[in-house]
Amino acid sequence: MATAELEQRWIDKFQENLGIIRKVAGWTTQELADELGVARQTVSNLETGKSPMTKMQYLALRTVFNTEIASRENRDLAKVIKTLVDDPIEQMIDDSERTIPSTKGNGDEAAVGRATASGSDDAAKAPGLVSQAGRKPRSKRSLSMTMQMLAVITGALASGTAAGLITYLMFPGEKR
Template identity: 30%
Template sequence: GEKIMSLRKRMGWSQEELAQKLGVSRQSVSKWESSTSIPDIQKIMALATLFGVSTDYLLRDELEEPVASVISNGVEHEGISAQADVPSTRAVVDALDMASDTKPVRFVTLDEAQEFLEAVKQASGLMALGVFLCVASPVVLLTLHVLSQFNYVDDIHATTLGLTVLLCMVAAGTGLCIMQNAKLSRFEYLSKEVLSLQYGVEAVVRRKQEATHTVHHMCITIGVVLCIVSAIPLFWHVYMVDYLGVDFSVSVMLLLIASAVFLFVKSTMVANSFSKLLQEEEYNPHEKLAKARISWLAPVYWLSVVAVYLIASFSTDAWNRTWAIWAVAGVLYPLIHIVVKKFTASTT
């Protein structure tokens, strides 16, 4: 797409003029240049002839060659540089070479890649909302408990209503996560199999990745800031005069943490979708094999945490303290993941 746009501009043609020369619509040229679609082989050959370049140049990444002299409107254009800044497929080729003896290669077309990226973009918001609801589920119960202390609501009614809302929020959040996981399950092969991308797909994915780079880092930064300032309500309760009590402080803290987790989940899902297609970071072929061996860990671990949290909360009625189970579980999970991963690798 970048090469077509660069060559068209060097020739001094508009998208409409290029479209007329090729017998296509201006919208088709626009889609080629934005990499939302790829011309068929006949149009690629026509483009190569029109621009005086080889089809190899149009198809391959990081291939530099001078453009032959081209006659346009009676004027000869010579020595036109055809180099374009298109990402290299070297990383993917290296990954395929490393994994060639372990797994078969799965071919991924542009349509598949775009469909996957769009599905993740839509699911990330709902998945993040589901996690937000689970983390923030005690807030209503704690708030009603504060109101009961000021006689705005009866204590029994406050507890009954609060627990009802808590369980409904957890159920809704869990349901959202399960539904979104089910929608994305058809793309599981992208995380498990070694991939080979159709020509031009890597450039499209990297361009989309770069477009979301700033937003991703902004979400992570805001999330980290929210996690840090979430301790402020507790400091106010301990060191300043707090007329609303610890329950209100914990409620504010949970809302801040839930908002941070929302940003983390949404931005990370989108960022990971690019890494999956490009087979980078933890999605390189060797990591895929290692993750496949411990795919059972995450669901077993977090379901156990939910069970421990609910049992501890109901048995002690200390909802203002049992929230710490989530914080401890979050800290311990990466350590447990590393230990289990190394143990599994050593036994295979």
């Protein structure tokens, strides 16, 4: 799976759970909007799915929530984000790295995927799939680490004038 596709799934999963995450942080829609420097309607549209979340918005939101976690030691918020967003995406990455479907589409993919997941030797013999055992796997940690590093970097920059500039760049059409 391409990195851009995985990043988009991460963003989509975060957007899907944005309302829950905001509530666990203890914020109203208006309070989150104020933290981001955008209109309340922008946050509402992201939460309801009326507007698709961009990568920059994702990074801004992760930064705001990471700051909340760090400054208030809000472990519940960290746990909710990990459980609802990070863990499911990392599980999907794990699942996709176990086997690679062939282009033949012979219908055996589901059975072989189950065999591979259970550690069965039959997976290596199954037609239509290539085992990942002989290859150096693309690390799920590298993508996860990249997304986390981007959030940390933006968090470090999100102070004073940098926060205003970042918000302006991420939400250019918003009135302030």
